[in-house]
Amino acid sequence: EVQLVESGGGLVKPGGSLRLSCAASGFTFNTYSMNWVRQAPGKGLEWVSSISTSSIYIYYADSVKGRFTISRDNAKNSLYLQMNSLRAEDTAVYYCARDGVGAHRVFDYWGQGTLVTVSS
Amino acid sequence: DIVMTQSPDSLAVSLGERATINCKSSQSVLYSSNNKNYLAWYQQKPGQPPKLLIYWASTRESGVPDRFSGSGSGTDFTLTINSLQAEDVAVYYCQQYYDTRNTFGQGTKLEIK
Numbered sequence: 001e002v003q004l005v006e007s008g009g010g011l012v013k014p015g016g017s018l019r020l021s022c023a024a025s026g027f028t029f030n031t032y033s034m035n036w037v038r039q040a041p042g043k044g045l046e047w048v049s050s051i052s053t054s055s056i057y058i059y060y061a062d063s064v065k066g067r068f069t070i071s072r073d074n075a076k077n078s079l080y081l082q083m084n085s086l087r088a089e090d091t092a093v094y095y096c097a098r099d100g101v102g103a104h105r106v107f108d109y110w111g112q113g114t115l116v117t118v119s120s
Numbered sequence: 121d122i123v124m125t126q127s128p129d130s131l132a133v134s135l136g137e138r139a140t141i142n143c144k145s146s147q148s149v150l151y152s153s154n155n156k157n158y159l160a161w162y163q164q165k166p167g168q169p170p171k172l173l174i175y176w177a178s179t180r181e182s183g184v185p186d187r188f189s190g191s192g193s194g195t196d197f198t199l200t201i202n203s204l205q206a207e208d209v210a211v212y213y214c215q216q217y218y219d220t221r222n223t224f225g226q227g228t229k230l231e232i233k
Contacts, residue, residue, distance in 0.1 A: 045224040105217035110169035
């Protein structure tokens with residue numbers, strides 16, 4: 001069974017940093033691109049970042065470029081999101097999502113999410 | 121970025137009836153080299169992560185009931201839910217993945233009338 005479990009969320013002050021983790025199991029992690037998608041409270045979905053299997057291809061939304069860094073450790077079956085210079089508008093549930101089998105950049109499995117709150 | 125616009129923002133449909141949700145992209149998401157539309161649909165129930173329903177505009181994900189269907193091409197797409205069930209109450213999102221910086225629609229909230 002595919003499982004994605006996010007951790008690392010919490011309350012942080014504006015300008016602060018946080019590192020999210022996503023532990024993957026139930027599939028061959030190093031053969032799938034992975035993604036972070038966020039959802040502000042009561043709002044819609046926003047794609048944040050993607051990383052290819054060997055970390056060669058990395059993409060970011062304009063809203064986080066230069067502040068967030070996605071990475072992965074295939075030996076540990078883990079995905080990460082380093083978030084720096086956090087702003088109030090970064091407050092959201094952050095989901096880890098796997099690229100789909102049938103189509104690239106479609107998200108077929110999602111974690112339950114971890115809440116990041118940026119507030120003074 | 122490609123902007124995805126859904127309509128309506130919300131709708132209420134009676135049990136057993138048909139629900140139709142529309143999605144329009146600001147530019148075509150049809151890739152001419154493979155004639156595929158890079159458009160997906162997701163369902164999100166309260167307190168849960170999104171669930172993939174449809175990709176390539178009309179291909180149902182494994183395990184998705186066949187009352188869910190997708191259609192359209194280019195810039196205009198539709199998600200149709202036939203014989204609405206109580207468990208279909210959710211917010212539905214379209215997503216374009218034509219661009220590496222994929223984008224979602226604002227969501228359509230489906231309720232029972």
